[in-house]
Amino acid sequence: MLTNRSQAVAKKEMTLAERLYLPAILHGLKITVSHFFKKKVTIKYPEEKREFSKVYRGTHVLKRDEIGAERCTACGLCAVACPAEAITMVAAERKKGEEKLYREEKYASVYEINMLRCIFCGLCEDACPKEAIFLTDRITPSTFKRGENIYGKNKLVEPIDKPIDISARQTQAVLEFKKHKEFAHNKVYTEKQLPNKH
Amino acid sequence: MAKVTIDGHTIEVPTGTTILEAARMIGGPIVPPAMCYYSKLKTTGGYCRTCIVKVSKGSEKDPRPMPKPVASCRTTVMDGMEVQNITSPDLLEARAGVVEFLLLNHPLDCPICDQAGECHLQDLGYENGKSKTRYEFDRREFEPIEIGDKIKLHMKRCIHCFRCVKLAEQLTPERFQGMLNRGDHSEISTYIKHAIDNEFSGNMIDVCPVGALTDKTFRFKSRVWFVNPEDAHRNCSKCAGKARIWLKGEEVLRVTARKDKYGEAIDWICNECRFDKKKTSDWVIEKPTHIDRHSVISMNHYESLKDLKQDVDKQQKQLVNKKVNLGQGALNPNNSI
Numbered sequence: 048m049l050t051n052r053s054q055a056v057a058k059k060e061m062t063l064a065e066r067l068y069l070p071a072i073l074h075g076l077k078i079t080v081s082h083f084f085k086k087k088v089t090i091k092y093p094e095e096k097r098e099f100s101k102v103y104r105g106t107h108v109l110k111r112d113e114i115g116a117e118r119c120t121a122c123g124l125c126a127v128a129c130p131a132e133a134i135t136m137v138a139a140e141r142k143k144g145e146e147k148l149y150r151e152e153k154y155a156s157v158y159e160i161n162m163l164r165c166i167f168c169g170l171c172e173d174a175c176p177k178e179a180i181f182l183t184d185r186i187t188p189s190t191f192k193r194g195e196n197i198y199g200k201n202k203l204v205e206p207i208d209k210p211i212d213i214s215a216r217q218t219q220a221v222l223e224f225k226k227h228k229e230f231a232h233n234k235v236y237t238e239k240q241l242p243n244k245h
Numbered sequence: 246m247a248k249v250t251i252d253g254h255t256i257e258v259p260t261g262t263t264i265l266e267a268a269r270m271i272g273g274p275i276v277p278p279a280m281c282y283y284s285k286l287k288t289t290g291g292y293c294r295t296c297i298v299k300v301s302k303g304s305e306k307d308p309r310p311m312p313k314p315v316a317s318c319r320t321t322v323m324d325g326m327e328v329q330n331i332t333s334p335d336l337l338e339a340r341a342g343v344v345e346f347l348l349l350n351h352p353l354d355c356p357i358c359d360q361a362g363e364c365h366l367q368d369l370g371y372e373n374g375k376s377k378t379r380y381e382f383d384r385r386e387f388e389p390i391e392i393g394d395k396i397k398l399h400m401k402r403c404i405h406c407f408r409c410v411k412l413a414e415q416l417t418p419e420r421f422q423g424m425l426n427r428g429d430h431s432e433i434s435t436y437i438k439h440a441i442d443n444e445f446s447g448n449m450i451d452v453c454p455v456g457a458l459t460d461k462t463f464r465f466k467s468r469v470w471f472v473n474p475e476d477a478h479r480n481c482s483k484c485a486g487k488a489r490i491w492l493k494g495e496e497v498l499r500v501t502a503r504k505d506k507y508g509e510a511i512d513w514i515c516n517e518c519r520f521d522k523k524k525t526s527d528w529v530i531e532k533p534t535h536i537d538r539h540s541v542i543s544m545n546h547y548e549s550l551k552d553l554k555q556d557v558d559k560q561q562k563q564l565v566n567k568k569v570n571l572g573q574g575a576l577n578p579n580n581s582i
Contacts, residue, residue: 122356123468127544138465153357153465176356229381231352 101215104167104182107160108211109204112150113235117204118179121155125171125180133164134171151177158203162187162196172216177232181213247324251275251298252332264317264328265296269507275330276507278340278369280347280454281406282318285509289411290318293404294343295369299336302327314339337373344374350385350429351455352401360456362469362541365508366404385429392422392435395461395520396450400432403457409433409449416513417443433457444483447519451502451510462520463491463499470541472498477528483515490528497523503534 064070090097110118121138139156141149148154165187172181190196205211217225225233248257251268252275258267266284268276277298282290290296297314305325314336317328329336348370355361387400405424410433413422425434450458472491479486491499500519502510522528536543547553 120356121465122361123471124356127468127470127541138467140465151354151357 099184103184104169106162106183106185106187107165107171107198107203108181108183108185108213109158109200110179110181110213111205111207111210114147114237115207116147116150117154118150118177119155119158120151120153120177120179121158122176124174124176128170128174129165130168130170131164131166133161133166135159135161155200158200160198160203162198163193178221181211181216183211183213183216185211247322247326249322249324249326249328251328252330258322261321263290264298264300264315264320264322264326265290267322268298268317268328268330277317277330278365278373279318279507280365280369280404281408283408283411283452283509284507286408286411286415286452289406289408291316292407293347295340295347295373297336297340297343299329299333300326301329301333340373341375344370345379347404348374348378349380350401351404352384354402358399358402358456359459359463359465359469360402360453364456365454387432390434391461392458393446395447395516397459397461397464398433399457399459402455403433404455405431405433406454408452408454409458412449412452413446416445416448444515444517445513447516448502448510448513450519451504454508460499460501460519462523466498467493470544473546474534474536474542476503476531476534478531479518479522479528481515481518484518485512486514486518487512488514488518488528489534490525490530492525495525497525497528506537 112118121136123136126132126134126136135157136155136159137157138153141152141154167182169182187196224230227233228235246257247260247262248255249264249267250256251264251271254271254275256267256271258270262270265277265279265282277296279290279296280293282293282296294316296317298317298320299314300311300320302308303311303326304323306323308325317330331337347366351366355364355367358364361367385401390398390400392398407424410423422433422435424431426432447460450460453459469491472493474489474491477488477490479488487503489501489503490497491501500514500522502512502514505511533546533548535548536546
């Protein structure tokens with residue numbers, strides 16, 4: 048026996064009221080009509096949006112630093128932490144003159160998250176040593192084609208002109224750590240003092 | 246023969262054996278870590294100080310303890326000597342200090358470094374170090390140096406272990422590289438950046454305990470935990486041809502020497518095997534390399550189906566013993582998941 052909820056089938060003769068069907072139909076209609084006057088459970092997404100939890104984990108974002116350089120260095124820690132094996136990446140070496148595009152000498156030339164595989168557990172942002180990947184309060188929309196669910200850098204990297212706020216996802220310890228500007232991780236580069244060492 | 250006791254384990258070793266070698270004969274967690282000592286190379290050791298141990302009894306004849314920690318890779322055993330390694334909290338504290346010094350100028354660019362995942366300094370820092378730095382000054386910066394067209398030297402990651410220098414002295418007929426300057430300014434150099442073109446120069450990548458010397462043919466190709474190490478061999482006229490190939494699918498991403506459990510190369514391999522044989526068809530694959538399951542490289546690395554099954558059975562038994570409430574069907578081996 049697989050469950051404890053199974054019941055033996057009873058073959059009982061139906062009463063007259065049951066055979067008429069009408070009382071049952073009226074009973075059903077009563078339930079239907081009563082719902083017209085109840086509070087709606089659905090909302091008109093995307094015009095209306097529900098209130099999100101502060102720590103809601105939705106679509107990922109690949110952050111840029113203060114001057115707009117990508118923070119991801121393709122270290123692979125998110126991919127190794129990912130329990131669903133949804134993340135893949137290809138690393139490339141930064142060339143001279145690309146210091147404004149990529150923060151470190153290595154960067155991800157391809158970075159893909161398979162949103163069909165992703166379970167939005169947030170282990171990738173826990174693993175990230177560069178504060179590059181964060182989960183945001185944006186919903187991953189459903190699509191008509193499977194391939195559209197594989198998000199590449201075009202969908203993941205935040206637009207330079209429209210930074211995505213992730214401060215709600217940073218713990219107190221991280222915010223404290225970010226105050227230490229002497230660590231290379233937290234250094235704010237002006238355009239003149241870009242690190243151009245390869 | 247001399248009798249030596251290390252952390253309570255007594256062993257009899259030939260006279261002239263170092264404490265480190267004696268500890269390795271015993272094996273297990275009492276073996277001191279070593280960054281510069283390399284048993285396959287002569288006169289290595291004595292630079293990094295990570296292998297320090299406390300000698301609580303000098304010998305049978307002279308039982309006075311040694312006044313300060315000694316480098317176990319350079320100190321030979323005496324009859325009746327008693328040594329403390331992990332049983333001495335003072336020593337572990339001292340070793341943490343050594344690790345802190347080694348990491349003073351280390352850039353900690355592990356997310357970029359190709360050595361990450363198999364780096365001895367990472368292991369050392371993880372096991373013996375402190376999780377925070379107290380160093381507030383700028384770390385040393387160097388431009389990477391090209392040593393030939395296949396090797397890249399990142400001087401900023403170097404911990405001055407001298408292994409590559411000793412290798413150049415001993416494995417290759419002429420001396421090719423050395424240390425320039427002194428103290429905080431010292432740096433490995435090929436002296437006026439002479440290209441090293443020797444058949445066995447690639448082995449300096451293997452002896453480097455950190456990511457200072459890295460393989461340019463593998464540079465940024467993949468992280469080590471996404472590639473699959475296999476023991477393989479080929480007929481080579483220059484070396485034994487016994488190597489470890491790192492596969493990703495059908496592609497050989499890199500070739501290294503086979504290493505023992507202390508991370509030392511078992512056989513030197515030549516540059517042709519290391520840099521030029523990057524096809525699976527060049528190699529005869531023997532078996533998957535044994536990887537310790539605490540290593541990140543062991544991820545998705547299965548050595549034999551039998552072991553895997555034994556592991557699973559063991560874990561299932563543990564689960565049953567713990568009476569984890571998974572429902573009746575979950576632990577039934579007849580139920581396929």
